Amino acid sequence: KAGVTQTPRYLIKTRGQQVTLSCSPISGHRSVSWYQQTPGQGLQFLFEYFSETQRNKGNFPGRFSGRQFSNSRSEMNVSTLELGDSALYLCASSLSGVPNQPQHFGDGTRLSIL
């Protein structure tokens, strides 16, 4: 069974640009969550999608947005990029997001802002 796939793996952008990251969950998983991780930091929760609806949202500015498609694939968009957005962006999927289900993470997209 294929794992969570994130594309691209690496991305370099400049300030002011926008970026779209993609996440394909494990087949059959309907919940997708996004996290931002900076060096030495924990996982900062961005948002969670379930059945194409945003179910939970973290404390990030409106420049960060996402969506989920009918096949459960998800995209995350960041507009007007800032230097501080340089980070590893992780996507995680689970069957339905109920409490006892583990999250399965992709390898992440490493975003660098110049």
Add this chain to the structure above:
Amino acid sequence: GQSLEQPSEVTAVEGAIVQINCTYQTSGFYGLSWYQQHDGGAPTFLSYNALDGLEETGRFSSFLSRSDSYGYLLLQELQMKDSASYFCAVRVEDSNYQLIWGAGTKLIIKP
């Protein structure tokens, strides 16, 4: 607010036992999870506790005390490959079962 506290770094010797603690303050609690992340890698699920007590999976065990809002991860017979960051995460008992994460504990293992 919601918060989880865990030590930022723990050092142990190969072959020894180490305990990583996690205390939480959340509005409602459903369960405590532990994840492992090696440098440059993705977090991987280790364990989940919803009820008080100890859950054992091989060399790793996880404990929960709901009355104390406290849990820990116990690693036995430490191996060099256990060097990683360990995160605790709490499922809060709200309408959407939001997952709240600790900042992570970096485990350094010395030969």
